[in-house]
Amino acid sequence: MRFRFGTFIAIAAASLLVACDPSSTPPSAGTPPPSPAQPQAASTPVPANPLQRLAIPQHGIYTGAYIDWGDKEDTVTLEAIEKFETMVGKHQAIVASSSYWGEQSFPDDNLRLITRHGSVPLVFWSPWDKPYVEGRGPDKYSLTSIIAGEHDAYIDMWAEKARAFGSPLIVSFANEMNGEWFPWSGKLYGGSTPIPGSKPVHFQGPETFKKAYRHVVDRVRAKGATNVQWVLHLMNYSLPQEGWNLAAEYYPGPDYCDWLGFSLYGAQFADDDWTQFFPLLDWPYEELRRIDATKPVMVCEWAVGEFPTLGSKSDWLRDAFRLFKSPKYPNIKACVYWHERWENDDGRYSNLHVNSTPDALESYRQGVADPTYLDHPIVEPTK
Numbered sequence: 244m245r246f247r248f249g250t251f252i253a254i255a256a257a258s259l260l261v262a263c264d265p266s267s268t269p270p271s272a273g274t275p276p277p278s279p280a281q282p283q284a285a286s287t288p289v290p291a292n293p294l295q296r297l298a299i300p301q302h303g304i305y306t307g308a309y310i311d312w313g314d315k316e317d318t319v320t321l322e323a324i325e326k327f328e329t330m331v332g333k334h335q336a337i338v339a340s341s342s343y344w345g346e347q348s349f350p351d352d353n354l355r356l357i358t359r360h361g362s363v364p365l366v367f368w369s370p371w372d373k374p375y376v377e378g379r380g381p382d383k384y385s386l387t388s389i390i391a392g393e394h395d396a397y398i399d400m401w402a403e404k405a406r407a408f409g410s411p412l413i414v415s416f417a418n419e420m421n422g423e424w425f426p427w428s429g430k431l432y433g434g435s436t437p438i439p440g441s442k443p444v445h446f447q448g449p450e451t452f453k454k455a456y457r458h459v460v461d462r463v464r465a466k467g468a469t470n471v472q473w474v475l476h477l478m479n480y481s482l483p484q485e486g487w488n489l490a491a492e493y494y495p496g497p498d499y500c501d502w503l504g505f506s507l508y509g510a511q512f513a514d515d516d517w518t519q520f521f522p523l524l525d526w527p528y529e530e531l532r533r534i535d536a537t538k539p540v541m542v543c544e545w546a547v548g549e550f551p552t553l554g555s556k557s558d559w560l561r562d563a564f565r566l567f568k569s570p571k572y573p574n575i576k577a578c579v580y581w582h583e584r585w586e587n588d589d590g591r592y593s594n595l596h597v598n599s600t601p602d603a604l605e606s607y608r609q610g611v612a613d614p615t616y617l618d619h620p621i622v623e624p625t626k
Contacts, residue, residue, distance in 0.1 A: 247381055247586055249564075250461040250547065257554055261445055263337070293624040293625055294406070294409050294410075294468075294469050294470040294624070294625045295409065295410055295411050295447065295463060295470055295622045295623065295624060295625065296323070296411050296439060296469070296470055296472055296622065296623060296624075296625045296626075297363050297411040297413065297472060297620055297621070297622060297623075298620075298621040298622060298623040299539045299576055300576060300617060300621060302615075303576075303614070303615050303616065303617040304364075304567060304568060304575055304576055304577060304578060304615055304616055304617060305336040305337050305576060305577040305578075305616075305617050305620065306333060306335060306337070306577075306578060306579075306580075306616040306617060306618060307335050307336055307337025307338060307339060307362070307365065307577060307578070307579040307580070307584065308327060308331075308335050308337075308338065308339065308545065308579060308580045308581075308582050308613055309338075309339040309340065309416050309579060309580070309581050309582060310323050310324060310327045310338070310582050311323070311582055311583045311584065311596075312340055313339070313541050314375075315334070315343065315346075316340055316341035317340050317341050317342065317346075317350060317353060317366070319338070319340050319350075319352075319353040319356055319357065319362060320356075321356060324338060324357075324360055324362075327582065329340075329613055330597070330598060330604070331597060331604075331607055332608050332611070332612060333361050333611050333612065333616070333618050334361065334362070334615050334618040334619060335618070336363065336512065336577075336618055337362060337363050337364075337365050337413070337577060337579055337619045337620070338357045338360070338362045338363075338364060338365070339364075339365040339366075339367065339543075339544075339579050340353055340357075340364065340365075340366060340367070341366065341367040341368075341369060342366050342367070342368050342369070342401075343369050343371050343373075343375060343498065344368075344369065344370045344371055344372065344384045344394070344397065345371055345372040345373045345375065345383075345384070347397055349400065349404035349405070350364075350366065351404060351408065354366070354408055354412065355408070355409070356424070358408075358411075359414070361619055361620075362619075362620065363410075363412070363413060363620040363622075364409045364411075364412055364413065364414070365413040365414075365415065365474075365543070365579060366412065366414050366415065367415045367418055367476075368401075368414050368415065368416045368417075369417065369418070369425075369427075370384035370385075370386070370389060370394075370416075370417055370426075370427055370455075371384060371425070371426060371427075372384055377424040377425065378424055378589055379426055380426060380431055381426045381427070381431055381432070382426050385426070385427075386417075386427055386432055386451050386452060386454075386455040387451065387455075389454050389455040389458055389459065390451070390454045390458055392458075398459055398462045398463065399462060399466060401463070402462060402463040402464075402465070402466035402468045402471075403466050403468075405463065405466075405468040405470065405471050406466055406467045406468040406469075409470055409471060410563060410622075411470055411620065412468075412470055412471050412472070412558050413471075413472045413473075413474055413502070413541075414463075414471050414472070414473055414474070415474050415476040415504065415543055416456060416459055416460075416473065416476075417452070417455070417456065418476035418477075418506070418543065419476065419477065419506055420452050420477070420493055421477050421478055421481040421482070421488050421489070421493060422478045422481070422482050422488060423482050423483070427452065428448075429446075429449045429451070429452050429492075429493065430448055430483065430490060431448070431449030432447060432448045432451040432452065433446070433447025433448050433451060434446065434447065434448040434488070435447075435448065435485065435487040435488070436448070438450055439561045446487040446490070446492060448487065448488070448494045449487065449488070449492035452493055453493065453494075453495045455471070456475075456495045456499065457495050457499055458495075460473055460495075460499050467481075467617060469625040469626075470625055472501040472502065473500045473501050473502070474489070474501065474502035474504040474541050474543060475493065475494065475495065475499075475500040475502070475503055475504060475507075476501070476504045476505065476506070476541075476543045476605060477490050477493065477504070477505045477527075477531075478505060478506050479505045479506060479507045479508075479524070479526075479527035480526075480527065489530065490505075490527075490530050490531060490534060491530070491533070491534050494534050494535070497535055497538070499536070500538070501538070501539075502538060502539050502540070502541045502542035502576075502577075503531040503534065503535060503538045503539070503541070503574075503625075504540065504542065504543040505527050505531065505540075505542065505543065506543055506544040507523050507524060507527070507541075507542055507544070507545040507577075508523075508544070508545070508546055508547065508581075509523065509546070509547030509548070509554075509559055510547060510548050510550055510553055510554070511546075511547075511548050511593050511595070512548065512587065512591075513550055513553075513591050515548075515550075515553070517550070517553040517554035518617075519554075519559070519562065520559050520562040520563050520566060521562065521566060524542075524563075524566055524567075524572070525571075528540065528572055531574075532574060536574070536624055538574070539574055539575075539576040539577070540574040540575045540576065540577075541575075541576065541577040541578070541579070542567070542575065542577065542578040542579065543579055544579060544580075544581045545563065545578060545579070545580055545581065546581040546582070546583070546595040547559045547560070547595065548593045548594055548599075549594040549595075549596075549599035549603065551601060552618070556599060556602075556603045556606075557602040557603050557605070557606040558598070558606070560597075560606040560607050560610060561606045561609070561610060563578075563610065564606075564607075564609075564610025564611065564613065564616070567611070568613065568615045568616075578616075580597065580607075581595055582595065582597055582598050583596070584596050584597055584599075
């Protein structure tokens with residue numbers, strides 16, 4: 244989901260440029276990796292047992308998108324998906340949307356529509372109450388209330404419907420918790436306060452998040468929803484950028500996430516500094532690799548605005564597709580573009596659309612056309 248505190252990314256990235264020299268990046272492979280066998284798309288709305296899950300491709304990277312679904316990020320339509328795919332020249336293996344706890348519902352229609360289309364849904368499942376406004380503190384669906392079991396009935400309902408859905412489903416629960424804009428931010432739950440007696444020292448903010456995350460995952464799994472895969476979805480650079488708030492502090496353990504993921508944004512606002520793509524990807528990727536080198540990595544959101552006076556969006560997009568597939572980043576197995584445009588309070592627009600200009604669209608089309616970027620999901624029975 245979009246985030247309105249974009250300036251810090253460029254500042255944080257610039258501080259690490261010395262350690263992230265773009266000249267050291269290996270060039271992308273001249274020949275794409277071997278194509279996998281013809282992938283089997285998730286094609287039935289309610290598959291027979293056993294339940295299905297998304298397979299991690301041996302070769303290639305799933306391509307996907309969030310497609311400007313409106314204020315609640317959940318108005319999924321087949322027309323919008325097909326229009327986007329026609330525009331970029333490629334079917335989407337993953338289609339993203341949101342499910343807010345304040346709605347107290349399960350997005351069954353959205354998920355079935357996406358699955359019938361031959362894509363896998365990625366759901367940003369956010370413990371957030373109305374109004375969905377960033378920068379507020381904890382609300383009715385606070386991490387502590389989740390840990391206390393106050394929302395178990397809702398979690399169980401969601402889990403039962405996910406199990407009945409049966410097809411592959413990726414869930415990003417409480418994303419970007421290492422930032423400070425959402426009400427589940429670790430900063431808002433004790434932040435850097437040490438846990439008494441913990442060795443090595445753990446901190447209240449991240450530990451509270453991990454308890455809530457594990458509580459949710461445990462309850463969903465208890466209902467038999469093994470078709471759900473979990474992605475730990477961080478921001479690529481933490482804010483505040485302090486040791487207690489780094490990605491490793493939020494890792495709930497290998498049994499609680501199937502993917503490691505992060506959001507990666509370039510300039511989103513006219514007053515932002517322009518940062519090239521490489522430092523936005525390189526250090527965060529290595530940070531996740533140090534946490535668990537066995538997990539596939541998903542770029543859960545990535546995008547940049549159209550600001551010609553700051554830099555070239557066309558070049559930025561071209562670099563993205565070149566670097567995602569670089570041998571330097573073998574764990575990247577999915578990348579989901581955030582295709583959105585909105586008006587800011589000052590009347591200026593943030594246009595992250597891939598077609599913000601003809602040049603930007605051409606760069607996107609050329610990049611995603613590479614057969615490395617897989618256009619259909621590969622599914623397998625759950626284990």
